[in-house]
Amino acid sequence: MKVLPYLDAPISQAEFAQIVGISEARASQLVSENVLARGETAHEWLIAYTERLRDQAAGRASTGGLDLVQERAALAREQREGQAIKNAVARKEYAAVGLLADVLGMAASAVVDRFDQLEGLLKKACPGLPQEAETAVLQVIANARNEWIRSTERLVADSVDAMLDVDGLGPEPDLGVEEEAA
Template sequence: MNAIVSQAEFAQMVGVSEASISKRVSEGVLTRGENVHAWLVGYCEHLRDQAAGRIGETLGLDLVQERAGLAKAQREAQELKNAVARGEYAPIGILADVLGLASSAIVDRMDQFEGQVRKACPDLPQEVLLIVLRIMADARNEWIRSTSQLVNKEVEAMAQLDADETAALDIRAGSAEEGDAA
């Protein structure tokens, strides 16, 4: 184990190409002139680092962060599928369409109100009918205003949540970069 071997001999011992060992020597993983034992220790350490994701950062890859990001994306996708299956979630476009249809149905009914009241109560004084129609119009306008306000509030909350998540990711990425520099 204290013998000094050539790159070709060591490559044959560990079952890789001579070019692979030459690359490890040029990277500083293996040092020329060291014995077989030192090369085995260095080579195994390199393999452990590679398996743990600590190697590859020179290529712009961080295996641990990539795996964590993938796991997060998979978890979020599954949570979304579950929410859809439970009926707790629908795309904003569908919700807007449903809300539009519901609003349209209410407006249609309210527009028919005056004619139905005139048929049902032909003796109703005009002043009373105008008061009722004004109340109905106020209620319709308030309903539209409050619905729009709720939709805007929810859209802003979703945008803020996305911004907060992005900022948190930026902070985490920044601290990881600072840790790498230390």
């Protein structure tokens, strides 16, 4: 026995929107999301619409973004990572990348300053040193300084790439921009 026989007739989006109290745009969105199908009866549209509402209320339906289960999992992961960072800081095994870069920069600057003072110290300590020998010593020191800087940069880059690989982020993508050779 059908209480509302008019529910067996096909219905338009506008009519359905008016019946359930939603905007016509929302009804159109439900059709595009395949919740409702054009040409179905009002009864079928109401069944599909109420099933969608039940799923949303139970946390089973995705509403465009993450669903409730995914949101909770993402929150738990962030909390776990945050706690791991706090523990590493407490064990003095972790420091911010910016801080490490600043410390490394200060250390490099101190070493470079010492290398730059070598020429004057060499002339003072060995006043009779031939110019060719002085040039050779300074060239070896300059080469060592430059290699030290290159090695440090390479070490940092490799360490950051390894850290990103462990986190599942991978190295930064190559955007096709080539650097000029120094």
